[in-house]
Amino acid sequence: MYFPSDDSIFLSDIVNQYHGQLALEVGTSSGIILKELSKNFRIAIGTDLDLNSLIHSQSILKNDNLICCDAASALHNVMFDLIVTNPPYLPNNPNHVDKTIDGGPSGIEVSIHILTSALDKLTKAGKILIVVSSLSNKKKLERFIVENNLVMKQIAKKNLFYESLEIMEISRKIKQ
Numbered sequence: 001m002y003f004p005s006d007d008s009i010f011l012s013d014i015v016n017q018y019h020g021q022l023a024l025e026v027g028t029s030s031g032i033i034l035k036e037l038s039k040n041f042r043i044a045i046g047t048d049l050d051l052n053s054l055i056h057s058q059s060i061l062k063n064d065n066l067i068c069c070d071a072a073s074a075l076h077n078v079m080f081d082l083i084v085t086n087p088p089y090l091p092n093n094p095n096h097v098d099k100t101i102d103g104g105p106s107g108i109e110v111s112i113h114i115l116t117s118a119l120d121k122l123t124k125a126g127k128i129l130i131v132v133s134s135l136s137n138k139k140k141l142e143r144f145i146v147e148n149n150l151v152m153k154q155i156a157k158k159n160l161f162y163e164s165l166e167i168m169e170i171s172r173k174i175k176q
């Protein structure tokens with residue numbers, strides 16, 4: 001289980017500004033962000049690979065919309081107004097595997113995997129919020145955005161002593 005940290009609080013403060021019908025959080029773990037989403041969305045669903053952390057958050061949140069699966073893979077025929085994720089974003093540590101923090105060889109691969117899984121569950125006007133670290137390969141993410149006809153803008157930035165974190169908002173490019 002991932003215990004709420006600076007990144008969790010950073011994202012949970014931002015999701016408060018969004019409202020709608022359906023929201024999805026990928027990588028829910030403790031549920032700190034899902035709890036905030038539940039305040040402004042009619043239905044908030046959380047997914048995580050780690051069943052134990054979902055069982056823990058279910059007992060605290062009393063939210064039954066928790067699914068143990070990879071990214072958004074278990075969700076079909078449902079479209080979300082907002083999809084949020086604080087993904088594992090550190091470059092893999094070759095000596096120790098930790099799926100809560102290891103984001104792939106350059107730190108961004110798991111983020112791109114999550115976005116790929118979530119994209120076809122986003123409404124036309126929907127938004128994705130994702131935490132991106134200065135320690136991961138942002139250029140690779142920017143390429144993914146262009147290749148998928150998306151737009152990405154920075155919503156907030158936080159400097160920590162060892163890295164900086166950005167919250168990026170991703171949406172579909174509006175056709176002219």
Ligand SMILES: C[S@@+](CC[C@H](N)C(=O)[O-])C[C@H]1O[C@@H](n2cnc3c(N)ncnc32)[C@H](O)[C@@H]1O
Nearest residue numbers: 002004008027028029048049070071086088100
């Ligand atoms: C950095 S933690 C964030 C936890 C929590 N949302 C927070 O902000 O405190 C990342 C979470 O994503 C989960 N995760 C990693 N890869 C995943 C995947 N492919 N699908 C779903 N969840 C994943 C991990 O198990 C972990 O709970």
